[in-house]
Amino acid sequence: xxxxxxxxxxxxxxxxxxxxxxxxxxxxxxxxxxxxxxxxxxxxxxxxxxxxxxxxxxxxxxxxxxxxxxxxxxxxx
Numbered sequence: 001x002x003x004x005x006x007x008x009x010x011x012x013x014x015x016x017x018x019x020x021x022x023x024x025x026x027x028x029x030x031x032x033x034x035x036x037x038x039x040x041x042x043x044x045x046x047x048x049x050x051x052x053x054x055x056x057x058x059x060x061x062x063x064x065x066x067x068x069x070x071x072x073x074x075x076x077x
Contacts, residue, residue: 018056
């Protein structure tokens with residue numbers, strides 16, 4: 001259905017969401033949105049004692065995914 005991980009060792013006090021992917025047959029069903037919403041992802045990192053969370057985005061990330069992250073309030077830098 002979907003996969004992703006949170007890396008707590010990239011930066012001190014931060015959880016980094018990485019390798020978020022949804023099976024192609026299930027894309028556009030809201031799964032990626034639900035998994036990457038700051039309230040869901042951020043609450044998970046807070047439970048682990050992290051002060052903030054970031055979303056790791058690679059250069060080859062599809063434009064649709066980048067647009068989703070921006071709609072959710074992430075700033076791509």
